[in-house]
Amino acid sequence: MADPERGMESILSRRSVLRRSGLGFGALGLLDLFEAERVRAAGPTSPSSPPEIATLAPKLPQFPGKAKRVIHFFLNGGPSQVDTFDPKPALKKYEGKPAPITFTTERKTGAALPSPFAFRKYGESGIEVSELFHKTAQHIDEIAVIRSMVAQVPNHEPSLMLMNCGDSVLSRPSVGAWVMYGLGTENQNLPGFIAMCPGGMPIKDTDNWQSGFLPGIYQGTFVDPQHSEVDRLIENIRSPHASRETQRRQLDLLGQLNRAHRASRDDARLDARIQSFELAFRMQMEAAEVFDISKEPRSIRELYGDEVHGRQTLMARRLLERGVRYVQLWHGAGQPWDNHAQIEQNHRKLAAQLDQPIAALLTDLKQRGMLEDTLVVWGGEFGRTPTVELDGKGKSSMGRDHNPYGFTVWMAGGGIRGGTVYGATDDFGFKSVENPVTVHDLHATILHLLGFNHEEFTYRYAGRDFRLTDVHGQVIKPIVA
Numbered sequence: 001m002a003d004p005e006r007g008m009e010s011i012l013s014r015r016s017v018l019r020r021s022g023l024g025f026g027a028l029g030l031l032d033l034f035e036a037e038r039v040r041a042a043g044p045t046s047p048s049s050p051p052e053i054a055t056l057a058p059k060l061p062q063f064p065g066k067a068k069r070v071i072h073f074f075l076n077g078g079p080s081q082v083d084t085f086d087p088k089p090a091l092k093k094y095e096g097k098p099a100p101i102t103f104t105t106e107r108k109t110g111a112a113l114p115s116p117f118a119f120r121k122y123g124e125s126g127i128e129v130s131e132l133f134h135k136t137a138q139h140i141d142e143i144a145v146i147r148s149m150v151a152q153v154p155n156h157e158p159s160l161m162l163m164n165c166g167d168s169v170l171s172r173p174s175v176g177a178w179v180m181y182g183l184g185t186e187n188q189n190l191p192g193f194i195a196m197c198p199g200g201m202p203i204k205d206t207d208n209w210q211s212g213f214l215p216g217i218y219q220g221t222f223v224d225p226q227h228s229e230v231d232r233l234i235e236n237i238r239s240p241h242a243s244r245e246t247q248r249r250q251l252d253l254l255g256q257l258n259r260a261h262r263a264s265r266d267d268a269r270l271d272a273r274i275q276s277f278e279l280a281f282r283m284q285m286e287a288a289e290v291f292d293i294s295k296e297p298r299s300i301r302e303l304y305g306d307e308v309h310g311r312q313t314l315m316a317r318r319l320l321e322r323g324v325r326y327v328q329l330w331h332g333a334g335q336p337w338d339n340h341a342q343i344e345q346n347h348r349k350l351a352a353q354l355d356q357p358i359a360a361l362l363t364d365l366k367q368r369g370m371l372e373d374t375l376v377v378w379g380g381e382f383g384r385t386p387t388v389e390l391d392g393k394g395k396s397s398m399g400r401d402h403n404p405y406g407f408t409v410w411m412a413g414g415g416i417r418g419g420t421v422y423g424a425t426d427d428f429g430f431k432s433v434e435n436p437v438t439v440h441d442l443h444a445t446i447l448h449l450l451g452f453n454h455e456e457f458t459y460r461y462a463g464r465d466f467r468l469t470d471v472h473g474q475v476i477k478p479i480v481a
Helices: 004-011 014-021 136-142 156-165 175-183 205-209 244-263 269-290 298-304 308-321 343-367 439-450
Strands: 069-074 109-112 119-122 127-130 143-150 193-196 221-223 326-330 374-379 383-390 396-403 407-413 420-422 432-434 459-461 464-466
Touching: 069 175, 069 308, 069 343, 109 396, 119 136, 127 136, 136 143, 136 343, 136 407, 143 432, 143 439, 156 205, 175 193, 175 326, 175 439, 193 205, 193 308, 244 269, 269 308, 298 308, 298 343, 308 326, 308 343, 343 374, 343 396, 343 407, 374 439, 383 407
Parallel strands: 069 326, 069 374, 143 420, 193 221, 193 326
Antiparallel strands: 109 383, 119 127, 143 407, 374 407, 383 396, 459 464
């Protein structure tokens, strides 16, 4: 007797069904959602537990976490610590002179370059913050400033991978993918991990929010928030060819074919595709609503501002409010904070685009009772030199080169002890000299706040139990409330 499954496969392949049915529903434009699973998923906290199909359903952490969700402002290109949150008055003394300390960087640098921006103390904690972020500084008592971050090399690509994925060399899952693996998402109608970057992709593109060896459904979904209409924000979010009822019937048929195809195979990749198709179908209604910030009161829209960063930050709050687990907000395409020249003009312009939206978000989250369980992270892939960069002719460019030896990241909300400063760089802001914090330490702390012991939170792959922090990392306990 003929095998009906084999007969069906010979008539129509899954690819043929997709091609012929003319599906136009949302995820066809969201390639991030179509990344197939490479391996079966183990339980989120026990690599020895029986394998199961990867799922986006909400999961419990290893212990009660103080944060339930994360929003990460990524200042790609590398903001200058000595011009933002790490004042160094000693630079003025050496202005135009060689600094007593110097380190090898990517480009040649010269004399000490004092910050052109004024610092002053804010809040009851009296933490000094630059005028560039004077609105954000109004919330300094909610913020823990880490002034002793260290990366590994003064180059963008490996430093981006280290900050986002925990490894500067090998391909690894991103922080957001790990969080999705551990916690799932509270809204099954939206992607649980969203990366927004106005105007295009940052350096390293989708590698920054990749799933790596984790199941593909945990990869981030890219949205370009330079547009305001949902049809331009998310390509192909609506089908021009079929009604929702028709699409539902198409998906049901496709699901039957996929399940029949899967029945004789020990391969979870089809499950990732099935879930991606279903999520994309459900997104059509909810995404149109969540990205429509016109539904917010005018007072809230004015609080955030009507520029692209204000709109993207307000969209992010609406996403978090509706159960999205991890939102990463990039400043823009390429590496806008990479100011090798004219740092005063460029940093002033860039900070002005972010300061109001960040301050608005902190105010808004607090008013809604969300700040206490939302972790807010701010920073770039590294910092910048306290010495001036020189051009090819040895002349000052009035900018700063890359600096992985000491830079600043801050966190707020979600179990953070606000109004604190942790660690310190030397008198010139070149190198971390007090309580250096590695990127692995930062990741361990983020996981701890979400309810995970980073040493036990593992995924079995290629015969090894992998961690986000690899074999490194310690929780920064002094900044944990």
